[in-house]
Amino acid sequence: MGRHVGIVGVGQTHHSRRRTDVSQAGLVREAVDRALADANLSMDDIDTIVVATGPVLFAAVNQPEKWVVDAIGAQLKPVVRVTSGGGAGFAGALAGYYQVAGGFADRTLVVAYDKLSEGALQYSISTLYDPFWGREFAVGIMGFSAAYWRARMDALGHTEKAAAMVAVKNRKNAMANPYAHVKKEVTVAEVLASKPLCWPIKLLDAPPISDGAAAIVLASEDVAAKSTTRPAWIHGIAYYCEADNAAERSMLLSEPLAIAARHVYRAAGITNPRRQFDVVEVQEPYTCFELSYYESLGLCPPGGAAELIASGATQIDGDIPVNPSGGALGANPIGAAGLIRLIEGATQVMGRNESHQIKDAKLALVQSGGGWANLRGCAVLGA
Amino acid sequence: MTTAGLNRVAVVASAQTELRPAWRNAQHIDLISSVVADVFKGTGLTLHDVDFVIDSGSDVLDGRSISNCGFLGALGAHHKEESRVEEDGLWAALYGVNKIRSGASSVGLIVAYSKPSESNVDAYWSSMVEPFYQRPVSFGQRAASGIQAQRYCAEHGTTLRALAELTASRWRAAVEHGTVAIDSVPSADTVLASPDAAVPLKEMMLARPVDGAVAVLLAREDIARRAARTPVWVTGMGTSLDAHSFAARTPGRLSSCEMAAKMAFRKAGWSADSADVAEVSAASVVGELMVLESLGLAGPGRGLAAATGGRTRVNASGGALPADPIMATGLVRLAHAARQLALPELYGLDRPTRAIAHGTGGVGMQNHCVFTLGI
Amino acid sequence: MHAAPDTYAIDLPALHSELAMPYTLTPGRAAGTFLAEIGKRRIIGSRFASGLTIAPAEDFSPTDGESDFEFVEVPATGVLTAFTQVGGDIIGLIRLDGCDNDFPHHIVEAEFGKLATGVRVEAVWAEGVENSILAITGFRPAPGTPIGKARPAGDTAAPVTVILYTMKLHYEHAYGPYYARLFDEIRTNRRIMGVRTSDGDTALLPPREIDDITHRRTGTWKACKDTGTIRACSIINMEFLGQTRPPPYVYAEIVLDGASTRLIHMITIDSVEAAKTRIKPGTRVRAIWRKGEREGSLRDIERFEVIDG
Structure with missing residues (x-):
């Protein structure tokens, strides 16, 4: 297996509902400056750059890395755009990982962002649908996310109440996250009583719309020490897909995620995820997805998610804390969200998480995904 | 950089649709699935052997967001690793090579496609420039190409007729080797008689957008030796992105192309003058000359001589002028360059061993990617 | 070389599509x-x-x-x-x-x-x-x-x-042989045609040349019924830009009888509360075709409705 790759520096913006003080490019610059400073590096030290964002229609700039390059001072460096809907940030990190693992670079900067306040979010996501087949009935991400939850609700017991517990947990955790912008504790009753948007998704099951950027520096083993004595090593990372309208696509389990987990667990030597991981970060973004990921990632058996959340095990003080950062419910700049989860997982195993450091965290599981809930990946990070 | 122990990677096979001004009777998925089905022929490999798919396409050209998401079945990606590189397909190949080199995967499928006939190509380009200063004044691909040509011709005294002759020769080559739909091969006079596009460039001196798809199969060494009659090794890769502001780039040069070439040649351990074959992309005929010069195939202003009569056979496929499947053009170049090394007799080449494949993207060719290949 | 769809019976003009999105750029x-x-x-x-x-x-x-x-x-x-x-x-x-x-x-x-x-x-x-x-x-x-x-x-x-900006993009999407047949059949015969999977009798909708899962040639054409079963659904209760009908209504992914993949459509409802229990995965539904001349699109189905009993 190629070269070991570690995350040696991280940075993210203080996400918010709307940043009218910076352009899209300026927002990216903030995260890059923070990540470089954190890695004790300057742009001169960076060999290659991956820029990841959501779809073009979010922000009206086609292939925006060609604009952003000026703002981050990366002129004449190798820069590439990777995009994968909601999983763009994670897919970008994966591309960066292989640039280092494959010997193309020693240090790769991965930056991801979305400035969602600038576009019409659900409308633009509806263009994901085939123009011949269903686009006019599309309801952004929310329509199908809620529909797939509805399919799991009766079969797997992913009840509104179980999902509400996810909202309560993540929103409480976000209170301590300096980068989150939704900071309000809620109760199960409040979630259940909140306005239905696409039922069963209700207002408090849904993430905010955010402006934000995130960046990481990946480094090979040879050069990691210049940045930190304690990188977050990537023990495994994968991102799988399933055809959007394949026959018998499972509504109950995320098969691409289960495949990715199997692959990554094998690479990282994980045989009992529930016991081995110290902390988990998942890109919900709706509460219902977190329940589903518990099962697809093997943290509990199929149908066990409601019991897992109810048991308290995924709380900060539980045996398998999930989203101590508050997850996407605290901030959701979509294209960056997967990279933010990686950052939160990385800082946990680096021992310097700013929201809720899990004591002695040595092994973190990070999940991300996008598209039509059909692009899914995960990574294992270790101290 | 420690790179010992990394896998060697080869181009095993490629498949390409005919490149047509419009595939009116086919959808994206039809073009994509046909090249994915065809690329395995004669290799002994099947889709089951493929570990991952990396694809290139454009949401703006396709008219749908996260368009890869709707094409996964056609891409052969179901339940495999898949990533979308929203650059020319040569960057997708670069990703794939890294993935195999790392040892994580053995066989990768690289796919790029384009159906510009369904959309407005000028909108594709204009949506690429920043929206506050450049987009409102209609600065886009045509203006950038025109300014490059103005400067080039003024500096080097290149005549329009010489540019027209080179253009016509590229169309002739495309008929012979490019799998390009061409009704009649234009003469230099026809090129000169085409409307002004971006003065001094005539319409036919710009790369012609076409529909099509291409697939390239990459594999690690042991598999490539079994699957390919002649594995074509990827010996070097380089990319570079210039400043967004066209006006901020060094006039008369393609600095990012020079950087990309330097990076690739450093890894390959050879330079342009020992290349037997070069397949290059360009936005215009002048762009092609500038690319040849930036790659080191010719000195400044000497691109014309290298384009048709140098030691290196340039664009035997015709290159991007007769057929530019935007987002796939560079990957088509890789397929053609590899083919010329593997099957030189088809091209009248005498035992070529080294090739250059080149892709570009962005307004005014802001971005460049260079592969060196060897057998 | 791509060869398959060279011959086909139906030649529809391209589908015009416009993406026009408003932006507030900073x-x-x-x-x-x-x-x-x-x-x-x-x-x-x-x-x-x-x-x-x-x-x-x-x-x-x-x-x-x-x-x-x-x-x-x-x-x-x-x-x-x-x-x-x-x-x-x-x-x-x-x-x-x-x-x-x-x-x-x-x-x-x-x-x-x-x-x-x-x-x-x-x-x-x-x-x-x-x-x-x-x-x-x-x-x-x-x-x-x-x-x-x-x-x-x-x-x-x-x-x-904030700079207000609109990006307008126009498309002429090709039908290709499979969508052409599908929508021509809907228009002329009020019939929803899929193609069989490469290895079974159920139909893929929309029809296509290559099976998404096996990547082998799909089988012969097959007419699906205009009744089916909901696989997934949600009750749309919010308004958003680009919405084509007023809420509330149900967004539904429906597997038509005879098919194995999902058709996306909507179901009208009177009451959100009643819909929560009445319309769910497994619920049987039927297409309500639009009155008058059909245009050859999914809009020819006005909506789906629950089959009682």
Whole structure:
């Protein structure tokens, strides 16, 4: 297996509902400056750059890395755009990982962002649908996310109440996250009583719309020490897909995620995820997805998610804390969200998480995904 | 950089649709699935052997967001690793090579496609420039190409007729080797008689957008030796992105192309003058000359001589002028360059061993990617 | 080589599609300040700590990304450094006096054949245009205009924080042989045709040449019923831009009888509460076809409704 790759520096913006003080490019610059400073590096030290964002229609700039390059001072460096809907940030990190693992670079900067306040979010996501087949009935991400939850609700017991517990947990955790912008504790009753948007998704099951950027520096083993004595090593990372309208696509389990987990667990030597991981970060973004990921990632058996959340095990003080950062419910700049989860997982195993450091965290599981809930990946990070 | 122990990677096979001004009777998925089905022929490999798919396409050209998401079945990606590189397909190949080199995967499928006939190509380009200063004044691909040509011709005294002759020769080559739909091969006079596009460039001196798809199969060494009659090794890769502001780039040069070439040649351990074959992309005929010069195939202003009569056979496929499947053009170049090394007799080449494949993207060719290949 | 769909019976014109999205773009401090001042006929540039002076103003140096700058006011005169003509419109690169950079703009009141690089130019101001680089119509040749200087901008207006923008993209999507047959059958026979999977009897909808899972050729055509079963659904209770019908209604992914993949459509409802229990995965539904002439699209099905009992 190629070269070991570690995350040696991280940075993210203080996400918010709307940043009218910076352009899209300026927002990216903030995260890059923070990540470089954190890695004790300057742009001169960076060999290659991956820029990841959501779809073009979010922000009206086609292939925006060609604009952003000026703002981050990366002129004449190798820069590439990777995009994968909601999983763009994670897919970008994966591309960066292989640039280092494959010997193309020693240090790769991965930056991801979305400035969602600038576009019409659900409308633009509806263009994901085939123009011949269903686009006019599309309801952004929310329509199908809620529909797939509805399919799991009766079969797997992913009840509104179980999902509400996810909202309560993540929103409480976000209170301590300096980068989150939704900071309000809620109760199960409040979630259940909140306005239905696409039922069963209700207002408090849904993430905010955010402006934000995130960046990481990946480094090979040879050069990691210049940045930190304690990188977050990537023990495994994968991102799988399933055809959007394949026959018998499972509504109950995320098969691409289960495949990715199997692959990554094998690479990282994980045989009992529930016991081995110290902390988990998942890109919900709706509460219902977190329940589903518990099962697809093997943290509990199929149908066990409601019991897992109810048991308290995924709380900060539980045996398998999930989203101590508050997850996407605290901030959701979509294209960056997967990279933010990686950052939160990385800082946990680096021992310097700013929201809720899990004591002695040595092994973190990070999940991300996008598209039509059909692009899914995960990574294992270790101290 | 420690790179010992990394896998060697080869181009095993490629498949390409005919490149047509419009595939009116086919959808994206039809073009994509046909090249994915065809690329395995004669290799002994099947889709089951493929570990991952990396694809290139454009949401703006396709008219749908996260368009890869709707094409996964056609891409052969179901339940495999898949990533979308929203650059020319040569960057997708670069990703794939890294993935195999790392040892994580053995066989990768690289796919790029384009159906510009369904959309407005000028909108594709204009949506690429920043929206506050450049987009409102209609600065886009045509203006950038025109300014490059103005400067080039003024500096080097290149005549329009010489540019027209080179253009016509590229169309002739495309008929012979490019799998390009061409009704009649234009003469230099026809090129000169085409409307002004971006003065001094005539319409036919710009790369012609076409529909099509291409697939390239990459594999690690042991598999490539079994699957390919002649594995074509990827010996070097380089990319570079210039400043967004066209006006901020060094006039008369393609600095990012020079950087990309330097990076690739450093890894390959050879330079342009020992290349037997070069397949290059360009936005215009002048762009092609500038690319040849930036790659080191010719000195400044000497691109014309290298384009048709140098030691290196340039664009035997015709290159991007007769057929530019935007987002796939560079990957088509890789397929053609590899083919010329593997099957030189088809091209009248005498035992070529080294090739250059080149892709570009962005307004005014802001971005460049260079592969060196060897057998 | 792609060969399969060369012969087919039905040739439909392309499907026209338009994506027209509204945006509220933020230019950032430098461009926002430039745009705030340009309506007052003041051109604001950036002078970076390195000494580099550029206009229009940018937050970051276009050559190296430097971000430490102060605003300068630059004259509306300069030189033409390059030019071309695209569709009758002359586009030039302008270097304003006192600046180290060029930028593109229209060249007006000029004959293309008489232009030369190095010619002095001056801005032609538009009437009543604010918050846009088009407050300058373009630059015109102005031989002999004195060479101005960049000077500190002094007080500047608050940056413009939001620029309204619309991106409109037009498409003519090809039907291809499979969609052509599908929609032609819907239009002429009110029949929803799929193709069999490569290894079974159920139909893929929409039909396609290659099976998504096996990547083998799909089988023969098969008519699906216009009744089916809901696989997934949600109750849409919110309004959003681009919505084609008023809420509440049900978004449904339906597997028609005889098919194995999902058709996306909607179900009208009277009550959200009743719909929660009445409409769910497993619920049987039927298509309600639109009255009158059909157009050959999914809109020919007005909606689906629950089959009682």
